[in-house]
Amino acid sequence: MALALKKSDLYSSLWKSCDELRGGMDASQYKDYILTLLFVKYVSDKAKTDPSSLIDVPTGGSFEDMLAAKGDKEIGDRFNKIIAKLAEANGLRNVIDLADFNDEEKLGKGKEMQDRLSKLVTIFNDLDFRGSRAEGDDLLGDAYEYLMRHFATESGKSKGQFYTPAEVSRILAKVVGIGPNTRQDQTVYDPACGSGSLLLKAAAEAPRGMTIYGQEKDNATWALSKMNMILHGNEIAEIEKGDTITNPQFTKGDHLRTFDYVVMNPPFSVKSWNNGLENDYNRFEYGRPPEKNGDYAFLLHALTSLKSTGKAAIILPHGVLFRGGAEGTIRTRLLEQGFVKGVIGLPANLFYGTGIPACIVILDKKNAQARTGVFMIDASKGFTKDGNKNRLRSQDLHKIVDTFNKKIEIERYSRMVPMSEIADPKNDYNLNIPRYIDSSEPEDLQDLYAHLHGGIPNADLDALSDYWDAFPQLRNQLFKPNRPGYSDMTFDVGNVQQTILDSPEFRAFVDEAKALTGDCYMAHRDTLAAINAETRPNDLTAIIGDDILAKFKPVPLLDEYDVYEQLMSYWHDTMHDDVFLVMNEGWLDVAGHEVLATGASVR
Template identity: 65%
Template structure:
């Protein structure tokens, strides 16, 4: 059976737990990724004479498994990895981590146990067949690990990874599309672990020819492994410093040029001139100006521009300072603008990257149309993100909006603008985005006259016009004209939301708003998903269609609706579809028995317990089975549960009332704080006091009632669970499709959509309530209230014999 992505991620992250303590994430990532690599190439290429990777005899993951418990496990793992590296020209790539390092892995038995358990975590994964066509399970898992490693590595060691969300933007805005040739080239001069290159290559239907360079030896090794795990074994990654020693050159010694370039260079590198005299650069990279000696941002940008063909396009992540800093950088910026190389600038939120918390921007380069350029397209995307731990992260809707707006050159208020070069020239070639786009929200001004005389300013009511266009009668229900320019609230602030929700216009709006979803669900035809389909293609098609469905729906944002689908895809639907395209719909009836390893607890929470056996449902939870087939039986079990709750409550109340210091049950036990059925029964045999005996009898009766209720509930629940368990095997394919698509996927999405509709309503209600409360008490009324209260206080003080005059 196919491995679900989330299950694979959990297993991989569990492997990291085995290594924590002896080293930090920047170190143990090398161990985990090396084992993942060995497992993957062994499963995929072992015994394949035509495979991209040759797995020699005695150098597979299976040979590592044989070492579990071996006292020389660390040294022998090193030899296995070395043999594979020698055979495939991967020395210095997969043999970076030392599996015999006692300082990191412990000595003697500690090392043996740690490495044996680490190998055991990977042993149960079958990575040979768990790749749906067009879907990169291992590559995605690698990205998952890299994100977590970067998070744990901290500020100083997380630069090896560019967040995949940002990588996707760069890949999409440089013009790679379905018509891009397979032999087109993409280059990253500071490639880190290679994520930017891979995201760019993914945009082309058949991939691209990949070229990269990375200064750090360990990180360049990560990039090589990353390429192989993403099925890009022919990608070319060189080690070395791009500025002082660029590796990619033509036969004439000049820089090799590429069709596309993407990069996330180190921010504000202070030693970029080490080993080079910029004034005598043999590649003529600094003809438009020499960057400051202590800041290398423009050094990398100029290198990339020089490395692009005359029709080349690129995207580079740089700190915001490159847009407005003066002196040498100002001259370079002016020259690049005059050359027409800068097509666009995208301002990103702060705290996205692992090496720094400062905000960054994407500079989009287009040499092909430079001579005709008359403007620069700017986007201020600094407001669109969610918090993710101690970092910010772009949501799916943020990525989609940025890419759509940029590629279609759409101008949107407070978000994007086509800025003429003449305007930029008038600003001395300063590209600071706030000079051209005011992304701040309009100030919420108070009205002095309204505070003095009462009433709600009509300008504030009119500002909600996008609502009143849809709900004209609701406006009339909430407000009436009070005086010239001011309205009066007709509904108490606390009743505003209910008034809106119960209004016929809102109910009609809610109904109409769900129709596009219904039409989308019919076109999506999710029940037609077949084995062999591509999950990523499925989500792309249905998400694009959903966006179009809600592109003209009033009040609702199509991007918010898109986010609902993408969140559910990431949380649940992706795993389901991945399993379906590999194993088919029949897997819906599968219940997997959970078995814990000796001496360990179960790693998963069971969905059903039948006797001593515990089961996990693969796709259809017992809740869905119950709702469709056993609603009456569930009601009976619920009734028995309610009866047990009542019996327990009655017993607890009685014991509290009669078990205190003066209670009749006080002497019933030696430990007065604990009254049990056993102690009551024992005491009842020797009790002589009539009142005490009656109390004990009542307590025993209540204990018996609770026990009977527990027994009845357990018997009913066991029978009920067994019936649900048996129902799985009876399910037809049509029933499985209906349970998964209708009852699980579409029901959840529709529920989330309804919640989004109500959220929009809540925004209106909150604003109306805010306006009502703001102007509910004009100044004269407040002063009158103060005077009245002052008089009352003075009267009370006078009655107490305290009196004074001001």
């Protein structure tokens, strides 16, 4: 039996296919070819094992037909005809057939096109999606996200707007209130849905999915979204085409249709947002956005699209929090109505379309009149560098969501800001986060007397109180009195580290951390041993991760989210592939393959 397809191998094959197309076009163009082939291969594989599939793969319209065209001088034309048959059979004309596989300018002439497309279809033939699961952690979904992320990175500033980073999408889904109790018939809507990844991440937070609605202006990106929905098992999602502000598709007469949840990452500060606007659909009840900036047009569209208990999470530039004029008037009225539930400041340079920092504005109509404050988070410093972009780590995502949903107040990070403080004349309904949360590091004060006369200021040692609380005897071991207010080290500075490592208190601290790690492993050993085809990997990591956070929270000096990140790094690098193999092959078969691969013996 062949090993199941691993995520890492899948990624390698997909990017190899991208290499075949480089040279004749940029990433914004070759993504159409790669994603079309991915789509055809996926639906062809699924049709073999899923008789209830909503996608009909007709004779002459399958991936096998494309494979049969390998080496043919007319391979490009044959590909186009095969894809056209599949599109025609499923009402997907102008969705999956946008890429021209017979374009000599992009794919080369004659033998060059023949070889390029033959190599491409061979790479995809090695991928087997028959076992792919549309349950929030399926390989196909991971592959699609992987490609979209790389396409956005390579496409440059002007063409990366169709993709919202997966980590940010998950934050929006979780802070907007979608979770274990969300029903399948509840609705989620994205008025500027791009490739649809944000909608899918939101719906994936509900145990049985949700009813999905979206609209996208750009034709090619709309087609991506339609394909993405099908690839993730959401064939019945309603994704409409057109400009959401000037031509909204989800309407009832002169009013907008309303939804339970709205999530959105609209284009920032659009200057032409009202070109051709004839009907405002009662969206501007609280004020009309300025002519040259459409940020509040999208925000007000989201608000008007909510049911009476609906909630929205929208990514916007920080300017919406403090700009005056018409925007200041709208912001004041929304705050007075109690619609603004929270604001989360994100790190700069997260998004592919812009390097400026953005924020998440959370709106909530439920019990709005009773709202007495706005919960704010300054998460601008929690990220890691990833090439020329910044990226949220798993720990950053989890901390933001925990802090917001549990309304945890953390010094220099989060607080519930009373409406009375926001409305105070000195703030005048300005929501700029630094007004309310000082996230700057304390100033490093220099003691000139110590520099001149020696000694370590006791005030500097007192500032390390977290360490002395954890190791009460250590301070006296390391320092001795010099004169009032100052201390000296008891031995050479080069011996400090070893003295700490050898101290009984530090050894006890290490033993406690090891014991907690062992306890966590033992607590989940049976769950890991029981991994099978029905296991949901996302649920598995959530259970283990939450247990680690709870166990390490009381431990001094260790940030429980740093410990959690160790688990998630191991998960992404190694454990995900291992779990996927066990799910598909079983523990014994996987162990047997490992024995064959390494030449080891089993006892």
